[in-house]
Amino acid sequence: MGVKKHIGGHEEGVIPQIEPWIGEEELRQLAEVVESTWLIEGEKTHLFEMKFAELVGCRHAVAVNNATAGLYCCLKALGVGAGHEVIIPDLTFIATANSVIWAGATPVLADIDENTFNIDPASVEEKISSRTRALMPVHLYGQSADMEAILAIARRHGLVVVEDAAQGVGAKFQDRHVGGLGAVGCFSFYGNKTITTGQGGMITTDDEQIQRRCLILKNHGRTEKGTFIHHHIGYNFCFTDLQAALGLAQLTRLDHILERKRNSIELYRACLSELETVRFPAGDPRCDAVPWFTNILVDDPGALGAHLSKAGVGTRRFFHPLHRQPCYRGRWSEEFPTTDRVYGQGLSLPSSATLTEDQIVFVCQEIKNFLGFKKL
Numbered sequence: 001m002g003v004k005k006h007i008g009g010h011e012e013g014v015i016p017q018i019e020p021w022i023g024e025e026e027l028r029q030l031a032e033v034v035e036s037t038w039l040i041e042g043e044k045t046h047l048f049e050m051k052f053a054e055l056v057g058c059r060h061a062v063a064v065n066n067a068t069a070g071l072y073c074c075l076k077a078l079g080v081g082a083g084h085e086v087i088i089p090d091l092t093f094i095a096t097a098n099s100v101i102w103a104g105a106t107p108v109l110a111d112i113d114e115n116t117f118n119i120d121p122a123s124v125e126e127k128i129s130s131r132t133r134a135l136m137p138v139h140l141y142g143q144s145a146d147m148e149a150i151l152a153i154a155r156r157h158g159l160v161v162v163e164d165a166a167q168g169v170g171a172k173f174q175d176r177h178v179g180g181l182g183a184v185g186c187f188s189f190y191g192n193k194t195i196t197t198g199q200g201g202m203i204t205t206d207d208e209q210i211q212r213r214c215l216i217l218k219n220h221g222r223t224e225k226g227t228f229i230h231h232h233i234g235y236n237f238c239f240t241d242l243q244a245a246l247g248l249a250q251l252t253r254l255d256h257i258l259e260r261k262r263n264s265i266e267l268y269r270a271c272l273s274e275l276e277t278v279r280f281p282a283g284d285p286r287c288d289a290v291p292w293f294t295n296i297l298v299d300d301p302g303a304l305g306a307h308l309s310k311a312g313v314g315t316r317r318f319f320h321p322l323h324r325q326p327c328y329r330g331r332w333s334e335e336f337p338t339t340d341r342v343y344g345q346g347l348s349l350p351s352s353a354t355l356t357e358d359q360i361v362f363v364c365q366e367i368k369n370f371l372g373f374k375k376l
């Protein structure tokens, strides 16, 4: 097949849809933590928090065990709970909705914008009620939501903005890193994310009170370990220095990861440019996007995905629209035409920073073979 074996331990000849880029620096940092025997949250976690806050351009960062717990903390820290509605996009990973439910509030769905696949501000306006307390845009696939419009709506209606930046590491809106634009943001470091700590998440905010509340919630109702008098009933959503070791190593290669991901999407675009039946999302010129996933729109993503799978190429359908999730059956009765259309056409191609040019050319050739085109 002409495909090289690459970092990541996958079967020879198989191009995964996504894999992390792990190397010597991760091993070195991990060995340091193991040798120190300080495995739980400690100095490395605090260093990772500081460096991540610097990346986002905000005052505080709070590491948590995953972004689902982190989003829950963000909502609780803002006082969002029973009786409140939180407007979220219909097209997102299910954790966005679940975090709202676990906070005791009601998720209300807005349709998406077809250029960015992100929450559509016009649809948000339509969904605002007297119970709306927060807006939770998602920066889907590394493309910022229209934060100018979202923040303006929030200001007009007195709402708070929680950014679900789980997929947004490296993405900017009007030159500002996502996750630092609303009252609070939350990133994920799950294994398939732009940078990974295996599992993990980071809350980012300029607001000291939000930071303090998140610290209390994540750490059994106290701000520091080592005290056993608890003034609040909290959870254990703590990070570990093992994860921080990975995170610090990943940050050292972030620029390289972003560059490789951006180059990959350019090569995909060039290789597929002659195919009118393959479309790339238009994007938003105000956003400096990072293709967490490289996405295309085709008439039959299921059939193309099946063909690519036979050729040893991993792909993924877009996130299943929330209003169609079996676990949420009957919760939302409205129509979401843009989400349905985009979901019906969307396919995520191999998107790892480890992808080689040969692999991308091979994937594109297979797409052309399927669509009945000549050799590249």
Ligand SMILES: Cc1ncc(COP(=O)(O)O)c(C=O)c1O
Pocket: 065, 066, 067, 068, 069, 092, 093, 095, 096, 138, 164, 166, 167, 187, 188, 189, 190, 199, 200, 201
């Ligand atoms: C949009 C979105 N929100 C939240 C999450 C939850 O992140 P985690 O897996 O770290 O809990 C994810 C994870 O993929 C996500 O994609």
